[in-house]
Amino acid sequence: MTLTAAVEVPRGAFTVALDVAVAPGEVLAVLGPNGAGKSTLLRVLAGLLPPDGGRVAVGDDVWDDVAAGVHVPAHERRLGMVFQDHLLFPHLSVTENVAFGLRTRGVRRAEARAAARGWLARVGLGEMGDRRPAQLSGGQAQRAALARALVGDPAVLLLDEPLSALDARTRLTVRAELRHHLADYPGSTVLVTHDPVDAMALADRVVVVEDGRVVQEGTPAEVSRHPRTDYVARLVGLSLLPGTAEGTGVRLDGGGRVAVAEAASGPVFVAVRPESVALYLARPEGSPRNVWPARLVSATPHGATVRCELDGEVPLVADVTATAFAELGLAPGVAVWATVKASEVAVYAR
């Protein structure tokens, strides 16, 4: 059942007017700066905030239709929501928290607790069920919150900045786990985030929201390769390449190797920011560890730089200054050499 929403909500200086559709099994990231209206959209989808105009539906099930006077309250929507700071009920044990949504929907206590324990085991908290939320670490609490949201088989999963309250190290682990759970989840997922890495790593499709409007929409790769505004370019330039780490080298799934500064192992994402990619017409002197031949596919100017989409063994996105672009005589189809310092390559567990 596809989630479709076209909603309008006035919000101080501007009106949030967003139009999104999310297919079953799809993860849509809503990416944008703080105050862009992302969380407003999520509150409308959840039924916590009635929209001023528009319609929200899951398949044939209409949740909001302002013209027809329909507003299904939050508690009657089949959805799960994960909040930024988990919001586990402090007076209930972790198991009771996860079982809460089943109990309110009339599932018997023993059955609900058994289902809750099953989900806690799935998120790696099998031993933590009897604890209080205050006794969990941030990462554990967010895993429990995910279990609580998913236990009732919701048609829609809403994630409101699910990783932003976590410290950097925990975020990596929880992000990787979240990816696996989202891959298994059959419903529609809407992920609100201001972190482009979350969007790139977790989403099938990205909408970028600015001042309550969608400024761009597409797959993470499309959006980072062809940013339509400066803001989008700055936000989502990242090239995210899947591969397998072996010490300080990563064998990319698409072929090619990338040298990295920090040793890692197992399945990872390699992230390269476009401003850290340098382009040359001839193979550069010396021996930089990351140097690949490539072909310029497209060039999109934004501000004082030009975003270059490269094709080759290692597909990358590079930002070069407009001056350098002209001096090198770059144009689509030109063969170039791309280099990146190992220290500027980030590695995320996958």
Add this chain to the structure above:
Amino acid sequence: MRRRRETGVPAPLLVPAAVAVAFLVLPLAGLLVRTPWADLPAQLAEPAVGQALRLSLVSATLATGVSLLLGVPLAWVLARSRARGRSVLRALVTVPLVLPPVVGGVALFLVLGRQGIVGRWLDEAFGVTIPFTTTAVVIAETFVAMPFLVISVEGALRAADTRFEDAAATLGADRWTTFRRVTLPLVAPGVAAGAVLCWARALGEFGATITFAGNFPGTTQTMPLAVYLELQSDPPAAIVLSVLLLAVSLGTLLLLRDRWLTRSGAAA
């Protein structure tokens, strides 16, 4: 091990503060000094004392129960409803906090008395008369004490994070379920503190009780009324009753010390 604060207390503040402490503590010390400790067991064994104490405890507890049943929902309405006129409602509800209790007693008498608006109807329809009964004691105490509970619980509700209620709604809980299973447990410390405060206020109630319920031993003569009466006829008995009330009050304070004497447990 010297940890002196950078700024001492200036004399213009220190002296009045010391006087205030003496003013608050000396009368209680005086009460304890004048207590006929040797006669205490005998005095406490007096049937009249036991009667007044039992009546006080029962009526204060009933008044607290009624206040909880009616006051917690009222606090929720004041804290959560977005209806207009809410500030007027809050002002009306808290009037008994500042109203002289005697005036409250007169007002109750005019409404619930045998000639009162509601009282006459109760008398004619059901043959029920309220004034000068134990029921009247409970009503008078509830009238005076419930606002303490309402204010305390409303404060706790306002301090509570409403996003927990949002989370409950996304988990299928309607507002009533959310109130029972999430909101109420979250503000339970505030409710408990409000209930204790309410109970202590009800226990000490004098003005509204004597006006509306009278002073009949066994049915309406609570401890404070007994103290007042004994002071005129048998001062040592009044002192003993007073010490007993003081002990109950100190017990109440001890019960709440974590919440009030250290300002840490404020926003639960």
